[in-house]
Amino acid sequence: MNIETELKLQAHLDGELTPAETRDMESLLARDTGARELLAELTMVKTCLPVNEPEVKVPETREFYWSKIHREIGRTAKPEPIRTRWWQALHSRLVWSTGGIAGIALAALFLFDGRGLSTYSQPEEVSNLNEEMNSISFRSEAHQMSVVYLFDRDSGASEAAEVPVDSLVQ
Amino acid sequence: MPAVHDYPTKPDEGLVKLAQKGDMLAFEELVARHRDKIYARAMSMMRNEEEALDLSQEAWVKGWQRLVQFHGDSSFVTWMTRIVINLCLDQIRKNKRHRAESIEVMDEESGGVERQMPVVTVNPTEGLERAELRARIDRALGQLSQAHRTVMVLHEFEDLEYKEIAKRMECSIGTVMSRLFYARRKMAALLAGLKRDDTK
Numbered sequence: 623m624n625i626e627t628e629l630k631l632q633a634h635l636d637g638e639l640t641p642a643e644t645r646d647m648e649s650l651l652a653r654d655t656g657a658r659e660l661l662a663e664l665t666m667v668k669t670c671l672p673v674n675e676p677e678v679k680v681p682e683t684r685e686f687y688w689s690k691i692h693r694e695i696g697r698t699a700k701p702e703p704i705r706t707r708w709w710q711a712l713h714s715r716l717v718w719s720t721g722g723i724a725g726i727a728l729a730a731l732f733l734f735d736g737r738g739l740s741t742y743s744q745p746e747e748v749s750n751l752n753e754e755m756n757s758i759s760f761r762s763e764a765h766q767m768s769v770v771y772l773f774d775r776d777s778g779a780s781e782a783a784e785v786p787v788d789s790l791v792q
Numbered sequence: 793m794p795a796v797h798d799y800p801t802k803p804d805e806g807l808v809k810l811a812q813k814g815d816m817l818a819f820e821e822l823v824a825r826h827r828d829k830i831y832a833r834a835m836s837m838m839r840n841e842e843e844a845l846d847l848s849q850e851a852w853v854k855g856w857q858r859l860v861q862f863h864g865d866s867s868f869v870t871w872m873t874r875i876v877i878n879l880c881l882d883q884i885r886k887n888k889r890h891r892a893e894s895i896e897v898m899d900e901e902s903g904g905v906e907r908q909m910p911v912v913t914v915n916p917t918e919g920l921e922r923a924e925l926r927a928r929i930d931r932a933l934g935q936l937s938q939a940h941r942t943v944m945v946l947h948e949f950e951d952l953e954y955k956e957i958a959k960r961m962e963c964s965i966g967t968v969m970s971r972l973f974y975a976r977r978k979m980a981a982l983l984a985g986l987k988r989d990d991t992k
Contacts, residue, residue, distance in 0.1 A: 629966075632969065664973075672948055674926050676927070
């Protein structure tokens, strides 16, 4: 027998031949002693191995064997991604975008009061036209207030008055 | 209050369902129940205790990670066995890259010594106690080449068809058939040789 025939003999044993090939092989087996002997040898190995697989036990205790598996599972576990439904994501976007706009608007309201960027101005001195009087004045834009301190140059009498900013406009 | 389960008395299906919901204790029971079988499969393919331990444990970790993909088409232990087999095949490929395989390839191409051996006509397994027969089969398997042993394990112990073995071993069906043929012939000769040694 050539190797091709021998391999077909094995395939016949393993049920891997087509019906036509099976008929040919059965015909060969009927007339060839060598083929029958080879088939018997292959059959002996095929039948005795599956039911006599060597029994092997894990050479570690249950706890020790498991501990390594458990540790590796813990090490390789990834936190589950937080899944949001589509409407939750949309709602979240709307809230943040609206809030953001509102926040910016509110900040702008504080920063811009219609007159410019400054919220405080330094107090400034106003010149006094009365030669007998001296005065010192202070103006605060933030507080919308001016304070004028008047005093007699000779007598030292003084009077202070809070004057609204508008009245000092020249 | 979490439910209390009597894990040792639960069948595999019940434990798998619990484990799929994240019950680690249920999975640990599955490991305890089937660890020998999974380790034995790794050992039969690798013939190295350390590698077999590492690969079997890696298989369990992968089993946990992929548990949601198990739908009960086969038994749980069959599913786990497939995982460890694939890991062993990957490792065998890695190991092969580190050593010359030309001798083995040449041996297969020439037909091998096994082809020249006379046919074993007397059944060498007759009359043997089961434990002794298993020990002889184990010894004989250890004397096969990696390639021959792998195809033997996949066909005889895992009952895979030629096409499936070829796919997993990434070779042709013809190569599977050759390797299986030579492996069987060598096994027969080894078992007969062991029996001859006994009678001396």
